[in-house]
């Protein structure tokens with residue numbers, strides 16, 4: 001392991017090779033089933049090409065014998081000349097080239113198609129997992145499943161498997177051949193192997209531990225880069241460039257120290273392999289030479305023996321490396337399968353055939369709802385929340401930060417299961433609705449509008465994927481967005497930049513409103529932005545929201561109390577409970593009430 005980071009996987013300890021992990025890991029092979037014909041033909045080609053390679057030392061031996069006066073005689077008595085052997089050799093090499101090409105082409109196809117299918121299955125699984133899953137797992141760790149883990153599987157289908165197969169074949173065939181050539185010499189040679197293998201395993205283990213330390217250190221340096229670049233404004237605002245550079249440098253130094261230590265052992269290992277392996281070969285050759293001298297072996301046999309011994313040596317060394325790769329592959333495949341086995345949300349995408357489209361009036365009823373987030377089970381966020389909204393009514397949730405307002409509306413979307421109580425829509429518990437159908441009828445304008453990196457047109461059409469241009473422009477007008485869209489030279493085709501950074505906050509909000517208008521939901525959730533806009537944008541956004549709320553059941557999470565004077569009912573939330581409810585006028589006159597206090601506070605602030 002060097003510091004290139006190419007094999008960086010900080011969270012992923014390699015799996016121990018056990019029977020269970022092997023069996024579990026092999027389940028990834030079900031993805032190759034559709035391409036099994038290609039896989040089988042590829043394996044046949046691989047077998048043949050390995051067999052041709054194994055014939056090389058044999059032919060070279062025969063050439064040496066013919067040259068030294070021991071020609072090959074066919075069963076019918078014909079003597080084979082050097083030219084004929086060389087011609088046969090050339091044909092074999094040609095064949096080997098063609099077989100290798102076929103094998104690589106077929107295995108590449110199998111690996112590319114399989115990996116595409118695994119990525120597809122993973123992505124489909126990601127988007128269908130419940131929100132709670134993403135809160136329990138870091139997004140970086142999840143995305144590395146679809147990138148680095150799948151990459152490891154790809155390597156293993158295109159290279160590792162073939163290599164493993166070839167090395168094992170080489171080892172078996174090599175040992176068989178040298179046994180045929182000279183049993184005595186083979187036993188002598190094989191005796192030198194066990195000590196080398198045992199020492200190599202001890203070395204290998206130490207190197208793995210050190211390589212992992214290097215990976216961990218490297219991961220830490222990457223975290224610093226990521227953190228500081230994401231928060232570059234904060235770094236600059238606090239003039240901490242020098243501090244961060246020093247922090248990064250000291251982390252880099254640790255990485256380099258770890259990498260050097262790891263590579264010291266690695267270098268030692270390589271020189272040990274060279275000395276051990278080649279030393280062994282020299283020892284065997286010395287023994288073989290004495291046998292030739294004593295007339296117990298021909299020069300051809302000696303040549304064959306030496307070449308097969310080198311093949312065996314190379315395959316033993318190769319298998320050591322492959323062992324590590326097989327471990328990584330099994331680990332990666334287990335992690336991928338773990339995600340694929342996660343239970344999805346019970347959505348029905350696309351729509352179930354024959355299911356009548358759901359129509360919703362928009363009556364909402366919260367009955368004694370209590371809730372704790374799955375990631376923080378000891379913190380009751382909502383306690384006994386009960387209220388009802390008639391279809392078409394508008395209600396506002398107000399209260400201090402962290403009171404539980406956003407949580408209340410998230411539960412309506414069924415992003416989490418309730419801890420206690422129930423929520424009814426049109427008199428039916430939300431849990432009984434088809435999740436996809438239900439969410440189709442709920443629109444949301446979130447506090448922080450996240451736009452996707454495409455054009456304004458695509459971002460508005462996110463509310464209705466098949467919307468026509470006509471519908472998009474009408475909607476943009478209703479959302480008070482048309483004016484600024486028109487002022488851009490590229491109009492609807494203007495690209496909004498990553499997460500919409502090329503637009504102002506007010507413009508982003510109006511796009512989000514347009515999106516929601518296009519979706520045309522029966523129930524609407526408006527999570528008011530906390531950051532205030534200038535009064536002109538504020539008015540534009542407010543008017544757009546009013547347009548959006550027409551004829552829909554609307555829940556507004558309000559931060560600016562001035563915007564909710566006209567709503568039918570205000571619920572004041574504090575500490576996960578409804579502490580007051582009523583119209584603006586009723587609550588404003590309750591002098592000791594929280595609402596009246598909040599109102600006073602905002603008045604003073606403004």
Ligand SMILES: Nc1ncnc2c1ncn2[C@@H]1O[C@H](COP(=O)(O)OP(=O)(O)OP(=O)(O)O)[C@@H](O)[C@H]1O
Nearest residue numbers: 135373375376381400401402403404405406407408
């Ligand atoms: N995904 C989450 N996992 C765990 N706890 C959460 C999660 N989201 C919110 N909380 C906690 O739940 C409580 C209520 O949060 P919520 O976002 O509902 O408050 P809010 O009233 O909407 O606040 P604000 O006005 O600041 O948006 C807070 O204590 C918060 O820390």
